[in-house]
Amino acid sequence: MRACQTPPKPRHGDRFIPTRAGNTWDTCFPVSPASSTSSSAKDLATRPLGSWNKQPTANDTNCNNGQGVYSNLLKNEVLRDQIENVPVLSPSPTSRKLFKFDSSERSNFLNSAWSPYSLSPINANSAQLLNHSYSKGVSKISKVPLKALDAPQLREDFCLNLVDWSSKNSVAVGLGESVWLWSTNQNLTTDHRQWTGVTGEVTQLCDTGSWRNPVSSIAWNEKGTHLAVGTETGLVQVWDAARETLVNTIWGHTARVGTMAWSQGDTMLSTGSRDCCINQSDLRTNPVIIENQLAAHTGEICGLAWSPDKELLASGGNDNVLNVWSVRHSERTILTYREHTAAVRAIAWSPHQYGLLASGGGFADETIRFWNTITGQAKSIRSITTDSQVCNLAWSPHSAEFVSTHGYSTHLIKVWKYPSLEKIGELDNGRYDRAMYLSMSPRGENIVTGGYETLRFWNVFKKRKDKRRSELDLYKIR
Incomplete structure (x- = not known):
């Protein structure tokens, strides 16, 4: 006969660790x-x-x-x-x-x-x-500008963009028919075209050659190596700033080019004009080919801004309309916002929340509105009245704060918190000086404002604690 064997018992170890999940x-x-x-x-x-x-x-x-x-x-x-x-x-x-x-x-x-x-x-x-x-305490913002530079022949027009700060720490400004650069990082040779600035050097980059064709807009590419220059006649030029040479010439607009924006690795240039059209130009070809023309506005294009991931283009016009375009459906707008009651020039995408877009209206509107471009909601999700013309908007890259510059009738520079829309700072740009132009420094600490033939530099945001930039594309994380 076969002896009965006891089946082996499972071994559970010598310790019993209870599971406390779900206990109340x-x-x-x-x-x-x-x-x-x-x-x-x-x-x-x-x-x-x-x-x-x-x-x-x-x-x-x-x-x-x-x-x-x-x-x-x-x-x-x-x-x-x-x-x-x-x-x-x-x-x-x-x-x-x-x-x-x-x-x-x-x-x-x-x-x-x-x-x-x-x-x-x-x-x-x-x-x-x-x-x-x-909660971080409200930082004290100095009400005195860090620097002030004279900018003779700086035009004051709500639909022009004549000041831009590059990633290589060079400020470009359009004065009359010329473009000048102010930089602290370049060792320039002395000649008849330059003079010493406050703490840097100022040099002339280019000249349109005629007082009848003044500069109407400028825009640096992301690398800070090339500068696009728009003119009153509709001509657009692309200059190599280091070599001071003309690289490309773009024809396609029939009126002045008031705003420009780079996209897709500095190979595509979007230009907005008084002819109510937005041209998409491919700079990799010679001569430059206009790949697409966007026509949805009925007034002059006053502002252009690409989203951080370069997938969406926001455009504001003198027709009081804010449009959003997609690179995948470039033949038509995917979103149209009509809540503003004046020209839309101030446009800024949030670097902290994917799809969050801020816009500001002109003198008859005086309102900053925030839009959720992901849901396609036709109404603004937040808004605040500023009691003055909104000329520019810019987000801080370090915190949920943004700065707005204003024209008539207060001429102020205001710093806000988002989403509470609490005003945490207010700077006086001058009694008669509209803060018509705005650009931010490469590190996101300082801003430069332009108006009434003067450039002023301000410190409005906190310094970056970690100087190293992350190589991760956080804009894909929703």
């Missing part, structure tokens, strides 16, 4: 407050979390504020407290045990705003606590 201990065993009645948020914030955490003194409170925030954060997540602020802690003569159970606190948990279906790793009270405790 705070529902079954709620923790009672210090007294028999329900305690306030201040009492909950000041009670010790365990025997190792003693009641803080006044000196401990000043030195260990972060420890108090961490302690209150644990109470919110573990004990389901509802602490949203960190009060000033004072020594308490009484103490209590941590595990003292009472059913009176069950209602606090059941009536809380916390939802088990929330995607946040922490509840709403903890998020509010962190916002109050670690």
